[in-house]
Amino acid sequence: MNTLAEENYLKAIYHLSLDCDNVSTNQLAARLNMKASSVTDMLKKLAEKTLINYTPYQGVTLTDTGEKIALNIIRKHRLWELFLVEKLDFRWDEVHEMAEEMEHISSNELIDRLDRFMNYPKFDPHGDPIPDCNGKLDTQNLKPVSALPIDQSATICGVRNHAPAFLQYLEKLELTIGRKIHVTEIIEFDHSVILKVEDKTVQISREIANNLLISL
Amino acid sequence: MNTLAEENYLKAIYHLSLDCDNVSTNQLAARLNMKASSVTDMLKKLAEKTLINYTPYQGVTLTDTGEKIALNIIRKHRLWELFLVEKLDFRWDEVHEMAEEMEHISSNELIDRLDRFMNYPKFDPHGDPIPDCNGKLDTQNLKPVSALPIDQSATICGVRNHAPAFLQYLEKLELTIGRKIHVTEIIEFDHSVILKVEDKTVQISREIANNLLISL
DNA sequence: GCACTTTTTTAGGTTTGTCTAAATATTTTA
DNA sequence: TAAAATATTTAGACAAACCTAAAAAAGTGC
Numbered sequence: 001m002n003t004l005a006e007e008n009y010l011k012a013i014y015h016l017s018l019d020c021d022n023v024s025t026n027q028l029a030a031r032l033n034m035k036a037s038s039v040t041d042m043l044k045k046l047a048e049k050t051l052i053n054y055t056p057y058q059g060v061t062l063t064d065t066g067e068k069i070a071l072n073i074i075r076k077h078r079l080w081e082l083f084l085v086e087k088l089d090f091r092w093d094e095v096h097e098m099a100e101e102m103e104h105i106s107s108n109e110l111i112d113r114l115d116r117f118m119n120y121p122k123f124d125p126h127g128d129p130i131p132d133c134n135g136k137l138d139t140q141n142l143k144p145v146s147a148l149p150i151d152q153s154a155t156i157c158g159v160r161n162h163a164p165a166f167l168q169y170l171e172k173l174e175l176t177i178g179r180k181i182h183v184t185e186i187i188e189f190d191h192s193v194i195l196k197v198e199d200k201t202v203q204i205s206r207e208i209a210n211n212l213l214i215s216l
Numbered sequence: 217m218n219t220l221a222e223e224n225y226l227k228a229i230y231h232l233s234l235d236c237d238n239v240s241t242n243q244l245a246a247r248l249n250m251k252a253s254s255v256t257d258m259l260k261k262l263a264e265k266t267l268i269n270y271t272p273y274q275g276v277t278l279t280d281t282g283e284k285i286a287l288n289i290i291r292k293h294r295l296w297e298l299f300l301v302e303k304l305d306f307r308w309d310e311v312h313e314m315a316e317e318m319e320h321i322s323s324n325e326l327i328d329r330l331d332r333f334m335n336y337p338k339f340d341p342h343g344d345p346i347p348d349c350n351g352k353l354d355t356q357n358l359k360p361v362s363a364l365p366i367d368q369s370a371t372i373c374g375v376r377n378h379a380p381a382f383l384q385y386l387e388k389l390e391l392t393i394g395r396k397i398h399v400t401e402i403i404e405f406d407h408s409v410i411l412k413v414e415d416k417t418v419q420i421s422r423e424i425a426n427n428l429l430i431s432l
Numbered sequence: 433g434c435a436c437t438t439t440t441t442t443a444g445g446t447t448t449g450t451c452t453a454a455a456t457a458t459t460t461t462a
Numbered sequence: 463t464a465a466a467a468t469a470t471t472t473a474g475a476c477a478a479a480c481c482t483a484a485a486a487a488a489g490t491g492c
Contacts, residue, residue, distance in 0.1 A: 003448080003449090005448080005449060005450090024469080024470090025469075025470055025471085026468090026469060026470080034449095034450075034451090035450080035451060035452080036469075036470060036471085037450090037451075037452080037453095037470085037471070037472080037473095038449070038450055038451070039470095040470065040471055040472085041449075041450085041471095042449075042450095045448095045449095056457090056470075056471070057457060057458070057469080057470060057471080084326070087333060088326070088329040088330065088333055089329065090329070097323075098321065098323050098326055101320075101321050101322060101323075102318075102321055104317075105314065105317050105318055106317060107313075107314050107317075110300070110304070110314055113304040113305065113306070114304065117303060117304055219478075219479090221478080221479060221480090240439080240440085241439075241440055241441085242438090242439065242440080250479095250480075250481090251480080251481065251482080252439075252440060252441085253440085253441070253442080253443095253480090253481075253482080253483095254479070254480055254481070255440090256440065256441055256442085257441095257478095257479075257480080258479075258480095261478095261479095272440075272441070272487090273439080273440060273441080273487060273488065
């Protein structure tokens, strides 16, 4: 159907599209650890297959077909991540690389059965929504902890960054998905946030607060 | 570590080695659906990496390292096949192609946990032994049904051929792994075998009898 | 043991997906 | 608005893993 390289490009374009309208060649090159010239080559190929809209120098967007494929890969990635955590007892900071390989297993029947096996979950271990078999996803309206005012309570629902070191740090502070937090103080000088998680008081930097997502 | 193509060659060499001492270029080409010249190229490359013993015109054998890698891929293949049948309810004739992709997921930690998740199974859905994490496998001493004399009882323990059409046919006759059979007659003319499976009488051709394995 | 057949290897070519270096387009800045 | 900086594309090369066609080695039959 599509090659591994093509699938990785579509996925990268999808993710970058969430933050801007047109994804640039350099943005893609940075995300994929490739040279811009290689990206240009592939963009031509994907445009040829009408998976993206590409005008030279103007960046790209996904076509409907391209987006569908991207969402299917993301669906597979997130379902496999959840499988690894739920069934095989991996930690949330360990599963990304494995899922990067598993998301390319082609069978859709397989992934639909995995979905059923896990009881049609809505979210992966990092709180990211899992597209259903039609590519639909539950969009939660999440805010970073850094946007909370003092004395506000909220529930941790996601992370903006999946780096293992970041996830391990959150784990250590018990700042994991589903936990309730309450903001007790915001340090004016550096915008550090002091908050309570289940009776424990912890302090996190603005950087951390920006990357930890909550719903009210 | 190793490329997908390399892994497929090592696996093919392993399987062909079970039937003969030195695997020839043409045997490999036939099994892998490739031209002999392509095989020669890859054999040089694998010899370079000391995964096989290769002398031009003399065929190949696996080195210890090569065999270890082959067994690890077979371990993954068979564990994933069992997962698909046991956990996701696929039929035994549906899982081969999916497992061909899944066997290349690199993480050994993953496969060891999958092994644990399924309670350290010894055999896959076709009765083939699953190598343990050290590459050891339980060898059952299996014979084809065609080797049974009249009036002998036995238990179905494996198949020599994994073609979906063959497996579906066996399924229809209820000639599946674990079933007890009893040979009642052997037709002299074409060596067809008439046997009883759980009170039902069925007749199978010599070809089928050759590919269905039992233990006494 | 020599001709014939079959098997294997060699030589040279193709595609995919990457690269470097150079050229060109766009954007920024002064 | 022109020069400088940055972003993007083009041109040409390379490695992996295939291919076809031709050459060479091995095996076989009389």
